[in-house]
Amino acid sequence: MKIYKLPKVIRALVFDIDLTLYDNRxxxxxxxxxxxxxxxxxxxxxxxxxxxxxxxxxxxxxxxxxxxxxxxxxxxxxxxxxxxxxxxxxxxxxxxEEFFEPDLNLIQTMEKLQKRYKLNAVTNNPTIIGRKTLQALGIEAYFPHVIGLDVSGESKPTMKPFFMLSEKLQISLNEMVSIGDRFAVDLELPLANGLGGILVEKISDVYDLPTILH
Ligand SMILES: [Mg+2]
The missing domain is CATH 1.10.150 (DNA polymerase; domain 1)
Structure with a gap:
């Protein structure tokens, strides 16, 4: 894990999905x-x-x-x-759904995180595929907002989905943290726009987030 920046006040986490919330290459x-x-x-x-x-x-x-x-x-x-x-x-x-099973560690992690933060996902897949992936991993219920390529209309790297979330949640960008597996795709622009950023290098990095953030 690489922590690039963490805001003083964190109100929302924005997760990438693919290769961030699972390891299945x-x-x-x-x-x-x-x-x-x-x-x-x-x-x-x-x-x-x-x-x-x-x-x-x-x-x-x-x-x-x-x-x-x-x-x-x-x-x-x-x-x-x-x-x-x-x-x-x-x-x-x-x-x-053909590749994943519920990940109990991940479920426990999201259970802890959602008590303190709004959990969101932004993906370059269609929203429905993002949701199906979260569902297969057992964590869909923790993510009221999933923004896919069909909703944002722009493939990451782009700030569009982050702006959309900020407006929807009424949370400013500098109270959000972007979490993903690719610096240039998931973190570079968010960091330049005031968000915090965490690079996930393996799935256990995600399991450690409650400890890192609290
Ligand atoms: Mg990814």
């Missing part, structure tokens, strides 16, 4: 594969060819942007696939 890889498959079907070109081009676009972006990751949603824009279309594909293809 198989699921994450499966998601990417399904999307690239769908893209190759859509373009009527071989999967291997498209997979190679996707990797090249991401590598090139990384090289030109100090190692920053380009999200798959933003990569697909370059193939002419709108964010709306990406959302539809994800909604149709992803089945988090």
């Amino acid at each position: 198989d699921y994450d890889e499966a998601q990417k594969d399904l999307l690239v498959h769908r893209l190759s079907e859509y373009l009527r070109r071989p999967f291997e060819e498209i997979a190679k081009e996707v990797a090249e676009i991401k590598d090139e972006f990384k090289r030109l942007n100090q190692g920053k990751e380009l999200s798959l949603g933003n990569t697909f824009l370059q193939f002419g696939i709108s964010i709306d279309e990406s959302v539809n594909w994800r909604r149709e293809l992803f089945k988090p």
